[in-house]
Amino acid sequence: MxxxxxxxxxxxxxxxxxxxxxxxxxxxxxxxGDGGGQSSHGxxxxxxxxxxxxxxxxxxxxxxxxxxTEAASGPLxxxxxxxxxxxxxxxxxxxxxxxxxxxxxxxxxxxxxxxxxxxxxxxxxxxxxxxxxxxxxxxxxxxxxxxxxxxxxxxxxxxxxxxxxxxxxxxxxxxxxxxxxxxxxxxxxxxxxxxxxxxxxxxxxxxxxxxxxxxxxxxxxxxxxxxxxxxxxxxxxxxxxxxxxxxxxxxxxxxxxxxxxxxxxxxxxxxxxxxxxxxxxxxxxxxxxxxFAAAPWLLPIALLTTVLGVFGALAAHSLAQLVSYLTVSSIGIILAAVGLFTPESMSAALYYTVHSTLVMAALFLLVELVAAQRGAAGDHLQPAPPVAQPVALGLMTLLGAASAAGLPPLPGFLGKLMVLESAAATPAHTWVWAVVLGAGFLTLVGLARAGAILFWNVLPGRPDDCSAGSSGRLMTATLSLLALSLLLAVAASPLKRYTDATAAQLAxxxxxxxxxxxxxxxxxxxxxxxxxxxxxxxxxxxxxxxx
Incomplete structure (x- = not known):
């Protein structure tokens, strides 16, 4: 009862x-209650x-x-x-x-x-x-x-x-x-x-x-x-x-x-x-x-946002700034698809939204894990002693970077491919293709530069507290977000069907x-x-x- x-x-x-x-x-x-904010963990x-x-x-x-699940069945x-x-x-x-x-x-x-x-x-x-x-x-x-x-x-x-x-x-x-x-x-x-x-x-x-x-x-x-x-x-x-x-x-x-x-x-x-x-x-x-009140403005502004975001990432002096500028660039790609005002581009925008949000959230957590193991250098893009977990953090960074840059077969590649396909039949396809592909290449360059500094161009010795940031709880949380982003590639077909239905419903x-x-x-x-x-x-x- x-x-x-x-x-x-x-x-x-x-x-x-x-x-x-x-x-x-x-x-x-x-x-x-809150005991002053400095309570013991226990x-x-x-x-x-x-x-x-x-x-x-x-x-x-x-x-x-x-x-x-209920929304996927159709009713509003x-x-x-x-x-x-x-x-x-x-x-x-x-x-x-x-x-x-x-x-x-x-x-x-x-x-x-x-x-x-x-x-x-x-x-x-x-x-x-x-x-x-x-x-x-x-x-x-x-x-x-x-x-x-x-x-x-x-x-x-x-x-x-x-x-x-x-x-x-x-x-x-x-x-x-x-x-x-x-x-x-x-x-x-x-x-x-x-x-x-x-x-x-x-x-x-x-x-x-x-x-x-x-x-x-x-x-x-x-x-x-x-x-x-x-x-x-x-x-x-x-x-x-x-x-x-x-x-x-x-x-x-x-x-x-x-x-x-x-x-x-x-x-x-x-x-x-x-x-x-x-x-x-x-x-x-x-x-x-x-x-279409915003039509003359939205697509050009979105493409400009993508370009400025990726240029900011190339000029960033810290890993946190780099990820922040990549967030701006990803927003530009999403709104560029929205600004095409077609059901196909809307579906692509929604797929890419899910991907970019998961990947950027994971990268922000990863920034601190890397910075905590580099001692005084933190997340600054400058040579420092090697991190305590070079293999684990290196692979996590590689995975996040590859997806953010849009390398196949990761979801970032699939999302950008959907955006490009949706733009192919529109008058703005040349600009969209040039900006999205160019931004992907420059993103890869910026992330490769950061990875080389963090994990390759290292100084001898160890930082004072090289075990910081190696907590299983912190690693698990970051890995779970990266795993969810990978799941988007495995479940790309059902998610694409959902976003297609969403675009049709919005129309x-x-x-x-x-x-x-x-x-x-x-x-x-x-x-x-x-x-x-x-x-x-x-x-x-x-x-x-x-x-």
Whole structure:
């Protein structure tokens, strides 16, 4: 009986749990307390925080993958909070795209949190609570069906990231953190201005309602709407770190602690996700006079971002900076595919998003493992005594570098191949091919240079503490992310089918609007309705819903 009740509860309220779970976990962690941030690893409070935090993240990952499994069957799931129907109430929407990003977030969170329990969580106060508030903001941003609530969840994840950025303290972190906070506060103000313009024109901020109202705008109204949308493009571009708004990222990510930088690898994808939702879906094909508002700008900016990112990687003086600039370059490749505005390129962009996020998160953890075994040289690209584990760290670096550069048969190669194939039939194919292939070659050159300095051009002797960073926990967490990236190559076919279906589903603006705006329920219950581009039946707990 209890099992049936629990199953019914989780079945009905599953969509909201990825937001509620980290929120309640963070509150519980605050109630447990923090003994000043310098507690002994064997302390009762620290063990309790780690146990609660890891258990919650594992459970959250299970929930996210269950949502992904349900989304893969086709239906779009709508969760009207408080049973208030859209567009008047707040709705959470789970389609293939949001489910994919949700699963990616929690899959990365588990090994990153495990890595942090190797010692980083005791370098400052309330690390675990902030980690879960960050997950709450990320999850909410991916599943909200309302632009204003996207802004709210942006603020939640940003506030948590402000403190996580300076976790462990240090002059470089505080300096980078100050710039990071100021830029994001300015972006938040622009976000509100953009939302105000869109609301003034359409009278709604619900994404489904907007998708319908945009098609009915007169040319003058559409022009004003496009102005608001371009303001949002600036905001999302800053979050995603595209040119010329990317300069904050290399300094910030390089200064952050390893687990924080690894978690931040998914944070830039919130900007990418928002660009897809607003400019590729709502303002995509079928949007009337406002269609493709960002088309003249998005592809050139994305290609420029890729070039500047890889040039920054070549000029980097530390391994952390190099990986940070490669993150910028990968964002450019993703948005270049998005900027082609075809279903094939959208599918390629999503595949490459999954690959680049996993690989960059793994590389940020690997940076610290290498730096910890090089003594005073750290991650600076200069000769130093050899690391304690040259074979293990060398192979891990080779694997991550080869995938980031796009060498076959690794997933980076497959993702770039999909992008190139999707661009072949477009007028911009020459530029896309030249930039993607050129960036891949220069990435390989930069990583080969770094590898030669770190593992080949070494000085005699050993650093004072050459065993640092050789913890089994740290190695396991890093290896798990690299293994997941390899799995993308093994499971390339089913993942490609999923991203193809996701791209088709995103193109069905009327199906999305119908599913959200017709979702009803006597209580805050899950609603699934047919969504062209997918398969599945209509189900509403306790009621039959007509298509």
């Amino acid at each position: 209890i099992g049936e009740l629990l199953n019914s509860f989780f079945g009905q309220h599953l969509p909201v749990l990825p937001v509620l779970l980290p929120m309640f976990t963070a509150v519980a962690l605050l109630l447990i 302390g009762t409070q620290l063990r309790a925080r780690r146990w609660v935090s890891m258990t919650s993240v594992i459970f959250g990952a299970v929930l996210a993958w269950r949502l992904l 799931t709508v969760y009207p909070l408080g049973a208030w129907p859209a567009p008047f109430g707040i709705v959470l929407v789970i389609d293939r795209l949001s489910a994919l990003m949700l699963a990616l977030t929690w899959t990365i969170a588990a090994p990153v949190l495990w890595y942090s329990t190797g010692g980083w969580d005791s370098h400052g106060r309330h690390f675990h609570a902030l980690f879960h508030f960050q997950l709450m903001g990320l999850s909410g941003a991916f599943i909200t069906g309302d632009l204003f609530n996207l802004f709210v969840f942006f603020e939640v994840l940003l506030i948590a990231s402000y403190v996580l950025m300076v976790h462990g303290q240090g002059r470089d972190r505080f300096r980078a953190g100050l710039h990071y906070v100021v830029l994001n506060l300015a972006a938040s103000a622009l976000f509100l201005i953009g939302l105000a313009i869109i609301y003034a024109v359409t009278g709604t901020l619900n994404m489904a309602d907007l998708a319908l109202r945009i098609t009915q705008l007169e040319p003058e109204q559409a022009s004003l709407l496009k102005a608001g949308a371009m303001v949002l493009l600036v905001v999302f571009g800053l979050k995603a770190a595209i040119a010329p708004l990317y300069m904050w990222l290399p300094t910030t990510y390089a200064a952050a602690s390893a687990p924080v930088a690894a978690l931040f690898a998914i944070m830039t994808k919130v900007g990418v996700y928002s660009i897809i939702r607003v400019h590729a879906v709502m303002l995509g094909e079928g949007a009337g006079h406002a269609a 069905d603006r009327n199906g999305y609007a119908d599913a959200v705006l017709n979702a009803v329920g006597g209580s805050a219950a899950q609603t699934t309705r047919p969504y062209r581009g997918g398969e599945g039946e209509v189900k509403l707990p306790g009621k039959a819903v007509a298509p």
